[in-house]
Amino acid sequence: MSAKSSSPRLSRPTRRGLLAVGGALGIGAALAACGGEKASGSKSDTGSGAGEKSGPWSFTDDRGTKAETKAVPKNIVAFTGMAAALHDYGVEVKGVFGPTKGKDGKADVQAGDLDISKVEIIGNTFGEFDVEKYAKLMPELLISDMWEKDKLWYVPEGSAKKIYSLAPQVALWASSTNMEKALARRAGLAASLGADLKAPKTVDAKSRFEKASARLRAAAKAHPDITVMIGSASADLFYVSLAKMSADTLYFQELGVKFVEPKVDKAGFFEGLSWENVGKYKADVIMMDNRSAVLQPKDIAGKPTWAGLPAVKAGQVIPRVTEPIYSYAKCAPILEDLAKAIETAKKVS
Structure with missing residues (x-):
């Protein structure tokens, strides 16, 4: 699911391209089913408040890949929509990639309630991902949606290997699952990162x-x-x-x-x-x-x-x-x- 720019292109469209630019209609690959509904059982997976987290952190994503760090990640970089979801649970990120800022300077619809002036924009359109900016953030965790198995949404395939070498990643299905399960997985991820799912707002x-x-x-x-x-x-x-x-x-x-x-x-x-x-x-x-x-x-x-x-x-x-x-x-x-x-x-x- 990819695109070369922010506007639709119809000549020789790739499968990922059509998904990205408007042929997508929110579709993904009907491949593997969601990896388990719960994060792995580290201390950080309990879902308690942000100030209570300590010790090693781990989370098993929908690829079946276990991301691990010595402590709960703080320097998080995420796809814009994922960052917006985490924000709603009280978890903030350092950087974002994906549709974030419009030509008018205002937040893109996919940024939700994010204050886009407070995050580093690594890339704003498909194919954009400034690896140097990403590295300077000293990332501890990279998070994105997954529309096709094992491919992180808006992470360019050509530089994915280098990007993945800098920090563990978490990918959660946006297809091959339903909304109810997608919500539960992201809430579980937010809890592992310090969100209180029992907060009245949530x-x-x-x-x-x-x-x-x-x-x-x-x-x-x-x-x-x-x-x-x-x-x-x-x-x-x-x-x-x-x-x-x-x-x-x-x-x-x-x-x-x-x-x-x-x-x-x-x-x-x-x-x-x-x-x-x-x-x-x-x-x-x-x-x-x-x-x-x-x-x-x-x-x-x-x-x-x-x-x-x-x-x-x-x-x-x-x-x-x-x-x-x-x-x-x-x-x-x-x-x-x-x-x-x-x-x-x-x-x-």
Whole structure:
């Protein structure tokens, strides 16, 4: 899943490239299942408060790889979305890589509540990873999502060996699992790094997530005729994603949401449609990729085939958080928004 720049490129796209630039729709490789649901049993894996951690630290990631340090890591560098999730649990990082700062200088949607002025940005687009900056941070731990087995998201393959030699790594699935499990794994990682999962803020966020899941399940059950399409737009193509290939939409599907099922490409992730054929699939609600690297609904409003879609004419288009920040606080609103869309949607397909 890779890209050469922050804007979609459609000539000879690689599998990783399409995932990165907007053909992705939040999809990953359906390869190995999650490595265990718990971190290894060191003193630092107990989940107590940050001030109580001492002694050796270890965590077994979803590759089955055990990261170990002599003490709980403090100099942490993480993929932006992962850093944002850890921030929600009270764990801060020193550096980030991935979409962090927009051209306007403001935080990218994937940065969540991170104060981007307080972290070193190692790279801001796919393929960017300043190894020298990374080394100067004296990293003790590198953390990222994993969309394809054994590949850390946004870590360039060409320099991965050198990057990995500088610090242990933790990779957690963003595909080949569902949202509920992805959340549990990241919460477990945060706990191992000093987060208090019993803090009122975290407990409340998890409760909200559970209520939102129940609401979405109820909405899907009450409106079984409502069909949802997962879309992403580039200048030349409209991509329709297969729900089961991403942790978030797989979970929505498990809760009962009825998704359009495209005839996927060889990689099994999505189908690319020309704008002339954008009406191939019937849908009542369209979820559109919200990442900064892809076109947004306002950018394609002038395309007649898009404007003519029944869901578009009915105003039943909602943002799709394609790469969720996997904290309970960030995921609960995603479920609430989809539930509301299904509850209020008119059957137009």
